[in-house]
Amino acid sequence: MNQMPDITIQEQLEKMRRDWDARARENARHYVESSRTEWSDEEFFKSGECTVAGEILTDMINICQGLLPQQMKVLEIGCGAGRVTRALARLFGEVYAVDVSAEMIEQARHNLQGLSNVHLCVNNGMDLSPLPPIQFDFAFSSIVFQHIPSYEVIESYVREVHRLLRPGALFKFQVQGGLSEHSLPDDTWVGVSYTDEQAVALAERCGFEPRYRVGAGEQYFWLWFFKRP
């Protein structure tokens, strides 16, 4: 879908890794949260707590479904330097987080050292094969898929999350919902865009119920995909 023939998916994945590694080396915190160039430790991790307060603490009924947060195993895709991961680890029992960039993961390891319930790993940019075969109770991804220039890669992640989620559990994530005319297959900053109809079709193809969708037509298009029992 929407892929130009002159770049393979493998080349796209390599480009994602290369570009994000370079961004991490240049100024990881800025590329992770671009509203500032310089971030102190305190402000950077406070912004991650704000993400959790806004997207998770307000939504605990859908997320926990009767479980205690401390009992839950949570997956984060595209953790970057651990900004949100740290706040997730304060709330939930175990947090597994992946990122395509080894440089980002290295920074996350440094930032999250001492948190024994955080498990970080580099992945290939489209599947979750490095993770152990455990069942997750919740999966989350924020400001990651909006940068992915491939419908195939995003669909691969949705199928992978389906493979690892407990039946009935929620995958809450954000995609680009604004105009996609600037998305090119080798651009790892502006990702492909979804209409509401495309998001619903994606969920149905991958075994999810797309129960809530907020922000269609906007950059921050949030999706609540519940794994069909």
Ligand SMILES: C[S@@+](CC[C@H](N)C(=O)[O-])C[C@H]1O[C@@H](n2cnc3c(N)ncnc32)[C@H](O)[C@@H]1O
């Ligand atoms: C804007 S940062 C956001 C990081 C984190 N989610 C946060 O909110 O702090 C985007 C992150 O997604 C990662 N990323 C980009 N494409 C990816 C892919 N295909 N698979 C996994 N991670 C990816 C980047 O390496 C980067 O760390």
